[in-house]
Amino acid sequence: MPDEALPEWLEDLEKIPLDSRLRRKESLKRFNTWRIGGVAECLIDVVNVQDLRLLLPFIRKHRIPWFIIGKGSNLLVPDKNWPGIILHLSGDFKSWEPIEENFNSGKKKVSAGAALADVTFAQKCVPQGWGGMEFLIGIPGTIGGAIAMNAGAHGAETADFLEEIEWMDMEGNLHSTPREKLEFRYRFSELNGNFGRVITRAVLSLKESDPETVEKKILECQQFRMEKQPYNQPSCGSVFKNPPGDYAARLIEASGLKGKIKGGAQISPKQANFIVNLGKASSDDILSLINTARETVLRNYSIDLMPEVQILQSAVYG
Ligand SMILES: Cc1cc2nc3c(=O)[nH]c(=O)nc-3n(C[C@H](O)[C@H](O)[C@H](O)COP(=O)(O)OP(=O)(O)OC[C@H]3O[C@@H](n4cnc5c(N)ncnc54)[C@H](O)[C@@H]3O)c2cc1C
Incomplete structure (x- = not known):
């Protein structure tokens, strides 16, 4: 050959x-x-x-x-x-640097690299007593991914804490853009590789609190995940965005799809908006369950669930 x-x-x-x-x-x-x-x-x-x-x-x-x-x-x-x-x-993009300010605003600013793990970011805030982004402890992505997806949980989202974002365009120009000049919506940001923009670093603003309070919130977030989500099985978190005024998980469960298996993938019996890999799932198994859930909910409730999960596609910019 x-x-x-x-x-x-x-x-x-x-x-x-x-x-x-x-x-x-x-x-x-x-x-x-x-x-x-x-x-x-x-x-x-x-x-x-x-x-x-x-x-x-x-x-x-x-x-x-x-x-x-x-x-x-x-x-x-x-x-x-x-x-x-x-x-x-990786490398330099995993940075975490507190920014000193000469006045007491009750806020603390941190510069974080796009490749820093969300969990590491949350853990680093504990001894400092900096609060607000404790929800990141349960999100297994990076700061870049959290900004690109405007990730959030427990009523807060990443955009709420952003001050300034550094990103590069496809010509190699580095930009530094204040948060208010950028569009963020529920699980959407105009800064995403899909649009030819690579986030490199961001300045985030946290609330001054104390280590005990921040740690308590972190433990509460972790407890929530363990009780409500299949945290010990491979997944991608919520597959669909919640439609206005409702929950994707509720609609999928009410459609009788909780626990449904296709090949090596399953709609989680614990949280119906999660699809888990039982061990040998193929991408087609996952796609098939995504389509089944979407079509069934559309048929039953006339609601077209929008996937939150991104599909790796080849983007070409010329
Ligand atoms: C168990 C579990 C629980 C989860 N819980 C939540 C939750 O509570 N809330 C929530 O919002 N999400 C949740 N998620 C989903 C996911 O963790 C978030 O969307 C996360 O922000 C994705 O980050 P990532 O680094 O893994 O990005 P990836 O999955 O690698 O990429 C996601 C998108 O972001 C883009 N991107 C990544 N990095 C950059 C960059 N530097 N510059 C430009 N674009 C970039 C990618 O191109 C892609 O389009 C969960 C996932 C799991 C597995």
């Missing part, structure tokens, strides 16, 4: 002087919380802004399919092999 043809752009990519590690034929199973998916032609652990500035214009110039991935905790990765470049931020 002849070797599979190498992509035309690969030789030029390998000539770019990068500090970042370039991996070939990387399985994407390890890069998403459903633990499914095919092999990416190329995955780059981008460690600094300089490398990102070289890579994005290169991707654009060669019209290479690409995707920016956080922890893949809101991502359905198809089982078929993926032909382009996956950018995975």
Whole structure:
């Protein structure tokens, strides 16, 4: 059998002087919380802004399919092999730096890198006694992913705490934009890799509180997850957004779909808006359950549930 043809752009990519590690034929199973998916032609652990500035214009110039991935905790990765470049931020993008202010505003500002884990962010706030974003303890993504998805829980969302966001466009220009100049909605942000924008860092504003209060809230959030969600099975959290005035989980449960199995995937018997991987789920098994839930709820209640989960697609910007 002849070797599979190498992509035309690969030789030029390998000539770019990068500090970042370039991996070939990387399985994407390890890069998403459903633990499914095919092999990416190329995955780059981008460690600094300089490398990102070289890579994005290169991707654009060669019209290479690409995707920016956080922890893949809101991502359905198809089982078929993926032909382009996956950018995975690490290194400098995991920073966490408190910002000193000369006056007492009752607020504390922190600069956080886009690759910092939400859980780490929440844990770092405890000894400082900085409150507000305790909900991040239950969200297994990154700060970049939390901004891109405007992640939230327990009545709060990421956009509420944002002051300024640093991001790069496909030409490699770095922007610093105040929160009020950007559009955020329920689980939507105009800053997302899908729109050719890579979040690199953000300044977040937290409330001054005390370590005991912050820790208590964190424990409450964790307790909620353990009681209400299938936290010990691979999933991507809520599959659908809640429709106005209702809950996707309620509608799916009322449609009799709780516990439904397709191949290796199941609509969680614990939380009907979660689909769990029972061990050997394929992306088609998950997609089939997504479609069943959507069609059944539409038929029963005339409500078209909108997926919150993103599907890894090849975006090409030229
Ligand atoms: C058990 C569990 C519980 C969950 N609970 C919640 C919850 O309570 N509330 C909630 O809102 N979500 C929840 N989620 C979903 C998910 O964790 C969030 O949406 C999270 O913010 C995604 O972050 P990520 O880093 O994993 O992003 P990914 O899943 O890797 O990516 C999601 C999207 O963000 C984009 N993106 C990621 N990083 C960047 C970047 N640096 N720049 C530009 N775009 C980027 C990607 O391109 C993609 O479009 C849960 C998931 C799980 C598995």
